Amino acid sequence: MSDHYQVLARKYRPHTFGELVGQAHAKKTLINALDANSLHHAFLFTGTRGVGKTTIARIFAKSINCETGVSSIPCGTCATCIEIDKGQSIDLIEMDAATNRKIDDIRNVLENAQYMPTKNRYKIYIIDEVHQLTNESFNALLKTLEEPPEHVKFLLATTDPKKLPVTVLSRCLQFTLQQLTHEEILGQLKFIMDAEKLTYEEPALSQIAGFGNGSMRDALSLLDQSISYGKGTVTSKDIKAMLGLVHHDDIITLAKHLFNQDAKSVIEFIKDLSHRGENLTNALKDLSSLFHQISLAQIIKDEAGSDIQELADNISNQDLHIFYQMSINGTKDMALAPSEQIGFEMTLLRMLAFHSDIKSQIPAEKKTLKIKPNSPTSDYTNKTPAIEKEETSPREVEKLQPDSTSKISNQQEWEKLSQTLNFSGGAKMLVKNTLFSSLENNTLTLTLDEQFANLLSDHVQKNILESLRTQYPKLTLVIDLNTFTEQTLAQKETQAHNQYLATIQQEFLSDEIVQKLEKTFNAKVDINSIREITKH
Ligand SMILES: [Zn+2]
Numbered sequence: 001m002s003d004h005y006q007v008l009a010r011k012y013r014p015h016t017f018g019e020l021v022g023q024a025h026a027k028k029t030l031i032n033a034l035d036a037n038s039l040h041h042a043f044l045f046t047g048t049r050g051v052g053k054t055t056i057a058r059i060f061a062k063s064i065n066c067e068t069g070v071s072s073i074p075c076g077t078c079a080t081c082i083e084i085d086k087g088q089s090i091d092l093i094e095m096d097a098a099t100n101r102k103i104d105d106i107r108n109v110l111e112n113a114q115y116m117p118t119k120n121r122y123k124i125y126i127i128d129e130v131h132q133l134t135n136e137s138f139n140a141l142l143k144t145l146e147e148p149p150e151h152v153k154f155l156l157a158t159t160d161p162k163k164l165p166v167t168v169l170s171r172c173l174q175f176t177l178q179q180l181t182h183e184e185i186l187g188q189l190k191f192i193m194d195a196e197k198l199t200y201e202e203p204a205l206s207q208i209a210g211f212g213n214g215s216m217r218d219a220l221s222l223l224d225q226s227i228s229y230g231k232g233t234v235t236s237k238d239i240k241a242m243l244g245l246v247h248h249d250d251i252i253t254l255a256k257h258l259f260n261q262d263a264k265s266v267i268e269f270i271k272d273l274s275h276r277g278e279n280l281t282n283a284l285k286d287l288s289s290l291f292h293q294i295s296l297a298q299i300i301k302d303e304a305g306s307d308i309q310e311l312a313d314n315i316s317n318q319d320l321h322i323f324y325q326m327s328i329n330g331t332k333d334m335a336l337a338p339s340e341q342i343g344f345e346m347t348l349l350r351m352l353a354f355h356s357d358i359k360s361q362i363p364a365e366k367k368t369l370k371i372k373p374n375s376p377t378s379d380y381t382n383k384t385p386a387i388e389k390e391e392t393s394p395r396e397v398e399k400l401q402p403d404s405t406s407k408i409s410n411q412q413e414w415e416k417l418s419q420t421l422n423f424s425g426g427a428k429m430l431v432k433n434t435l436f437s438s439l440e441n442n443t444l445t446l447t448l449d450e451q452f453a454n455l456l457s458d459h460v461q462k463n464i465l466e467s468l469r470t471q472y473p474k475l476t477l478v479i480d481l482n483t484f485t486e487q488t489l490a491q492k493e494t495q496a497h498n499q500y501l502a503t504i505q506q507e508f509l510s511d512e513i514v515q516k517l518e519k520t521f522n523a524k525v526d527i528n529s530i531r532e533i534t535k536h
Helices: 024-035 053-065 079-086 103-114 135-146 182-195 202-212 216-229 236-243 248-259 263-275 280-299 307-313 317-336 340-353 411-420 425-432 450-455 458-469 489-509 512-520
Strands: 042-046 092-096 123-128 152-158 173-176 434-440 443-449 476-482
Touching: 024 053, 024 173, 042 053, 053 079, 053 092, 053 123, 053 152, 092 103, 103 123, 103 135, 135 152, 182 202, 182 216, 202 216, 202 236, 216 236, 248 263, 248 280, 248 307, 248 340, 263 280, 263 340, 280 307, 280 317, 280 340, 317 340, 411 434, 411 489, 425 434, 425 450, 425 458, 425 489, 443 450, 450 476, 458 476, 489 512
Parallel strands: 042 152, 042 173, 092 123, 123 152, 443 476
Antiparallel strands: 434 443
């Protein structure tokens, strides 16, 4: 295992055009030129890092210096092929202009160009990152390019051809290498893992390929690291840990808060991600990726009931595209933001501020997407009342508009207010079991039925206060425990429900058909089996 992981990229560096992944167009042109032995004296390979510029240059060097003759298929076994593969060929001069920019270095090297090769057909110069040369060095290079000796070939590589003088560009045969596709990189990763007889999860390799973002070199170096990290096994879990990727469920939860237009939860969720030390730039990329998956699920149905399908069913395609664009732009702006957290927050706030009719397109019973209680951030989710927001049936509550000027002076007003505030979970249960005592000097005193004392944690009390402060910012809260005879909201609701149930049971039993059935079958309807049918 230990000798595997450090050398993969080098071990699997392609030695022939046949082994080279991608770059079909450049390969074809080079192969044709080699097989026809019609060779230009200067080649320029351009493209982003890790797409194979210097790899192609080395294969090309073997092709023209192989002792068996110039061809697109160098033998790979002669002394010259072996020397080139090992980086020991005396007639192959490799320079990295990024580290070797001094005029003297380049001048020395180019002065030697006029001398015949020591043992091979051609003296070959590979100059990587050639755009980094100084003006003086370019002039020295140009001189040789203008009157090239027959025995010299220049293979230039750059990520930034725009920085090359036109005079140099015009003397080179240029090849623009493409970024490798996800499939090309993934295929090579699988090939290597299989060849090395190492175990892997395919999604993990796909993540590595994605990380490579078109660069085989970056993907291979991450593969090296992950093999080392996983002691010979590559798993999604390890990749996530290594790259600081945010848990998929967290991204889903965040998207649900967003689609619920729940700004408070969105911001607190981001804070929580940040406190946990998550990489928010990656999280934003994951969010873009999720929008893409949701868009796909709108066209090709995902497994029914999955989170992604649920999101797909509840948001318009148009909104998704706008959110996608915002998340991509947000990722671009991330480097300029004062901090990752601020950049992330601003992007999400922009999405929230974008007022499309998200809600109005959604069927009424689906207005709030439920958040999984067992999400890894459930510690945090308990803190935010809005998350577990439940649909309140119209029969139960008449909708009340918040009124900041309204004063609470009696139980009835307290009940109205507590219904307006949409408490959730423990807070909701507790509030329903309180009675209003007083509101004086911004101190609200409530009395809680003693049998619910165990519900009264600091946490729940804090939640109640936070909700109240959305309307009464200066409020303090006192909750006394006591036994009482007056009815709380909870008791009223229970009583109302029982009365309602008794009514429908009575209606059912007095129904003619039911009575006929009872008579015919000499049976009695079990009264407790008569229940209200809930809609969801
Ligand atoms: Zn050879």
